[in-house]
Amino acid sequence: MSNVSSKPGRWIDLANPTRFLNLAESVLPWLGAMTLITLAIGFWMSMAAPDDYQQGVTVKIMFIHVPFAWLSMMCYTVMSIAALGTLVWRHPLADVAAKAAAPIGAVFTALALITGSLWGKPMWGTWWVWDARLTSVFVLFLMYLGVIALTRAMDDPAKSAKVTAILTLVGFVNIPIIKFSVNWWNTLHQPASVIRMGGSTIDPSLLRPLLVMAIGFTLLFFTLHIMAMRNEIWRRRVTAMRRIAARSAERKDT
Numbered sequence: 001m002s003n004v005s006s007k008p009g010r011w012i013d014l015a016n017p018t019r020f021l022n023l024a025e026s027v028l029p030w031l032g033a034m035t036l037i038t039l040a041i042g043f044w045m046s047m048a049a050p051d052d053y054q055q056g057v058t059v060k061i062m063f064i065h066v067p068f069a070w071l072s073m074m075c076y077t078v079m080s081i082a083a084l085g086t087l088v089w090r091h092p093l094a095d096v097a098a099k100a101a102a103p104i105g106a107v108f109t110a111l112a113l114i115t116g117s118l119w120g121k122p123m124w125g126t127w128w129v130w131d132a133r134l135t136s137v138f139v140l141f142l143m144y145l146g147v148i149a150l151t152r153a154m155d156d157p158a159k160s161a162k163v164t165a166i167l168t169l170v171g172f173v174n175i176p177i178i179k180f181s182v183n184w185w186n187t188l189h190q191p192a193s194v195i196r197m198g199g200s201t202i203d204p205s206l207l208r209p210l211l212v213m214a215i216g217f218t219l220l221f222f223t224l225h226i227m228a229m230r231n232e233i234w235r236r237r238v239t240a241m242r243r244i245a246a247r248s249a250e251r252k253d254t
Helices: 002-013 017-048 057-089 094-124 132-153 157-171 174-184 204-253
Strands: none
Touching: 017 057, 017 204, 057 094, 057 132, 057 157, 057 174, 057 204, 094 132, 094 157, 094 204, 132 157, 132 174
16 A cells, blocks of 8 residues: 555656756766767758659758647647646746757757758749748747746746746647648648658558658757757756845845
8 A cells, every 4th residue: 555655756856947957967878878879860861862753952941840849839739738737737947948948949940941942942933922821830930939028027937937937828829720731721841751640641652751750850959959958957956045144144234
């Protein structure tokens, strides 16, 4: 009975910032190694993949553009789950997770837009069009910037966490719009070709390296996210120590 009753406590302990830091120190070396190995294999497979019969060598932009696009949405989904953790469950690390993920998501989204433009120019004859998919991804990038700005604009951590969580959840409505925009509206962007009813329409010689690259960049996201959370916890601790020291100095002066 004692072993069963102690399990919930172990899960609660994982929410403790100190225990998270200890876990991060043990996990990061392995996660970083897995990331490097997977990305190296993915890049090798991407370079060895055949050219497309229509797009030629430019199809290989897909191997980085598609993972960037996927992760731009996944990162915001992680932030939205963390926002629920802040508002509903008051999880001690929820706001840390959301704040740490925002800059990473902004970079992935910017890279998705840039690589998409590089791919679109030879395929569409233009760098940019204001169609539903591209516009909604650009709105996602602006949402990331808004969340980052908001977290840095408020001095009160509790108020900042609550307001940022609300903004994040409001912005989540854009994620299904991005996902289904190519089905709901007539756009230049191609419809879903990997995850779809009836199976993927991509040839296996191109699909395999794409999936490996997607796994590699996903591992990269989690590596960077854990590192950013660790840095944010230390930053908050240093800030708290400085405030305590300042209050002690004020009391001595009075």
